[in-house]
Amino acid sequence: MTLLSDLRWRGLVHQTTDDAGLEGWLEERPRTVYAGFDPTAESLHVGSLLGLIVLRRFQQAGHKPIAVVGGATGMIGDPSGKSAERNLLSKEDLARNVAAMGQQMSQFLDFECGDNSAALVNNFDWVGPWSYLEFLRDIGKNFPVNVMLAKDSVKSRLGRNEGEQVDGMSYTEFSYMLLQAYDFVHLYEKYGCELQAGGSDQWGNITAGIDLARRMRSVQLRGITWPLLTKSDGTKMGKTESGAVWLSAEKTSPYQFYQYWINVDDADVGGCLQMLTDLSREEIESLDAAREADAGKRESQRRLAEELTRLVHQDQGLAVARQATNIFFGAEISDLDDDQLSQIFADVPSKVLSRSALGGDGFPILEAMVEAGLAKSKGEARRTVGQGGAYVNNRRVDGIETCLTSEHLASETVMVLRSGKKKYALLRFL
RNA sequence: GGGGGGUUACCGAAGCGGUCAAACGGGGCAGACUGUAAAUCUGCUGGCUAUGCCUUCGCAGGUUCGAAUCCUGCACCCCCCA
Numbered sequence: 001m002t003l004l005s006d007l008r009w010r011g012l013v014h015q016t017t018d019d020a021g022l023e024g025w026l027e028e029r030p031r032t033v034y035a036g037f038d039p040t041a042e043s044l045h046v047g048s049l050l051g052l053i054v055l056r057r058f059q060q061a062g063h064k065p066i067a068v069v070g071g072a073t074g075m076i077g078d079p080s081g082k083s084a085e086r087n088l089l090s091k092e093d094l095a096r097n098v099a100a101m102g103q104q105m106s107q108f109l110d111f112e113c114g115d116n117s118a119a120l121v122n123n124f125d126w127v128g129p130w131s132y133l134e135f136l137r138d139i140g141k142n143f144p145v146n147v148m149l150a151k152d153s154v155k156s157r158l159g160r161n162e163g164e165q166v167d168g169m170s171y172t173e174f175s176y177m178l179l180q181a182y183d184f185v186h187l188y189e190k191y192g193c194e195l196q197a198g199g200s201d202q203w204g205n206i207t208a209g210i211d212l213a214r215r216m217r218s219v220q221l222r223g224i225t226w227p228l229l230t231k232s233d234g235t236k237m238g239k240t241e242s243g244a245v246w247l248s249a250e251k252t253s254p255y256q257f258y259q260y261w262i263n264v265d266d267a268d269v270g271g272c273l274q275m276l277t278d279l280s281r282e283e284i285e286s287l288d289a290a291r292e293a294d295a296g297k298r299e300s301q302r303r304l305a306e307e308l309t310r311l312v313h314q315d316q317g318l319a320v321a322r323q324a325t326n327i328f329f330g331a332e333i334s335d336l337d338d339d340q341l342s343q344i345f346a347d348v349p350s351k352v353l354s355r356s357a358l359g360g361d362g363f364p365i366l367e368a369m370v371e372a373g374l375a376k377s378k379g380e381a382r383r384t385v386g387q388g389g390a391y392v393n394n395r396r397v398d399g400i401e402t403c404l405t406s407e408h409l410a411s412e413t414v415m416v417l418r419s420g421k422k423k424y425a426l427l428r429f430l
Numbered sequence: 431g432g433g434g435g436g437u438u439a440c441c442g443a444a445g446c447g448g449u450c451a452a453a454c455g456g457g458g459c460a461g462a463c464u465g466u467a468a469a470u471c472u473g474c475u476g477g478c479u480a481u482g483c484c485u486u487c488g489c490a491g492g493u494u495c496g497a498a499u500c501c502u503g504c505a506c507c508c509c510c511c512a
Contacts, residue, residue, distance in 0.1 A: 259466080262466070263466070263467080265467075266465095266467075294465095295465070295467090296464080296465040296467090297465075298465055298466085298467090301465095301466095325466085328466085329466060375459095377476085377477065377478090378477085378478075379475095379476080379477065379478080380459080380474095380475085383459080383460075383473095383474055383475075384459075384460060384474090386460090386474085387459090387460045387461055387473065387474070388460075388461060389459080389460040389461070390460095419459085419460080420459070420460060420461090421460090421466080422466075423459095
């Protein structure tokens with residue numbers, strides 16, 4: 001199976017600039033392909049995952065991927081898909097974000113494999129040196145305003161349609177596409193990059209780059225877009241109530257990351273397996289069949305979570321996520337030490353108390369619940385315990401008179417309290 | 431400027447002198463069921479040193495043995511007539 005037909009089967013192709021010829025062109029010899037990443041956040045998130053995975057597939061097929069972080073374009077703000085003017089970041093923030101992202105990307109792309117090693121570049125390096133006048137003369141000259149105005153990203157912000165509510169856009173954002181277009185030309189010249197990949201919202205920017213290259217260098221470059229990753233209910237993939245799902249372990253722990261995928265709806269999981277994992281067509285089809293037969297087993301979700309957690313957080317991250325999952329969903333907690341517990345419960349709030357509280361008759365469970373933040377008042381704690389909703393080390397507490405003693409420690413100094421199904425808190429007795 | 435109605439717990443909304451920590455619905459929390467889903471069902475839902483005590487029905491006073499309930503003033507909101 002060719003790369004392109006595999007991408008097509010996986011649902012990763014939304015549009016191409018050359019539906020007929022692209023496949024042959026890619027098979028002919030190794031090509032160089034680039035995709036851009038937005039550095040306005042401090043970490044890559046699930047939204048950028050798709051781009052990394054697409055580049056990865058190109059690399060696996062023998063092509064050379066270039067990941068471009070938009071140090072320059074990030075200062076401007078891409079108007080595509082946005083309904084309002086963006087806030088600009090400082091140079092310093094951007095530089096920090098760019099550095100952090102490079103680190104994360106090395107997990108997806110191989111930067112040291114000879115001819116088709118991946119490259120990571122920052123467009124600030126070639127955009128930064130331009131002076132305004134030179135840029136206008138050499139680049140801006142090639143952009144007909146009527147063509148720019150016709151782009152969806154611009155049209156939607158200008159609201160040509162009757163009665164449309166719009167916020168307008170600044171000249172700065174309007175200029176965005178010139179910068180990204182020039183990126184493509186630059187990468188063509190420096191790396192021989194002839195293909196740009198991007199999310200479907202990047203179509204306008206990609207074609208702008210192709211047009212510019214044709215005018216400036218008389219070459220025919222190519223573009224391909226992947227569809228936006230959305231859920232069956234129409235909302236964006238990778239968002240939770242508490243915000244985006246990040247790829248950095250500091251912002252989204254391996255456990256939380258794993259849990260996100262475990263909880264993907266039945267309706268969405270098949271598409272995720274296709275688009276995001278390296279599983280073969282046979283494996284995915286057999287998972288689809290298994291899901292059809294018994295969705296309750298959730299093999300697809302489990303597999304998806306495993307594959308992606310391993311990809312992003314390696315085997316160790318997956319191991320921790322799995323162990324945490326076992327414990328978070330019932331297993332009684334024992335035979336663990338402080339370090340293991342701290343790792344497993346990294347996301348859980350904890351409170352340090354004096355060891356002496358455990359002396360004498362012990363520490364009343366009701367107070368412990370309040371201290372741990374699992375109950376707002378002792379009255380609330382009383383109710384929870386009374387209804388059988390309180391657990392110490394995942395063992396149900398029976399009786400509001402229960403007092404905690406050193407017997408209840410799960411490890412050297414830690415006790416794991418839980419309210420309801422999955423609200424946890426740690427108490428550390430030092 | 432005149433007349434009328436309103437302001438109740440997280441939200442909506444009953445209550446109109448004691449039996450009111452305040453019906454009911456939503457939300458939230460917990461339990462059962464389940465696939466870590468959805469739906470459903472059950473219980474709880476001001477605080478405490480707890481068979482009692484304290485704080486809470488817009489704000490401030492007053493009447494009364496006793497007020498969310500009656501009176502006076504103040505604030506905000508809504509409606510009608512000018």
